[in-house]
Amino acid sequence: MIRDFFLGFIKIHLLYHAAQEPIFGLQFMRELKTHGYHVSPGTIYPIFHKLEKQGYLLSKKQIVAGKVRKYYHTTEQGKMALLEAYSKVEQLLDEIGDLKTVLDMP
DSSP: OOOHHHHHHHHHHHHHHHHHSOHHHHHHHHHHTTTTTOOEEEEHHHHHHHHHHSSSSSEEEETTTEEEEEEEEOOOHHHHHHHHHHHHHHHHHHTTHHHHHHHHOO
16 A cells, blocks of 8 residues: 555656656666665556556656667646645645644654
């Protein structure tokens, strides 16, 4: 269950960064690591591919240091999904803002 939650967060994170500038897999894995997510290529690349297949991302191949690298950027559909996710996250944070109190934690 926790993994499913984090995969949702990762997808939102990915759409956000790809809306700012084109990103590629290894670069994004490093970005996620700075936020405490440790994701393998076997996890991240299927997410990229699925989001592209669903129309949220678009890729463009470029040759870098003699190797083909796929750069992804957020489509208009992806930007709309990101805005909707942002709204849902805001609502959730407002609702659970005092979660520690509810859970009786310091």
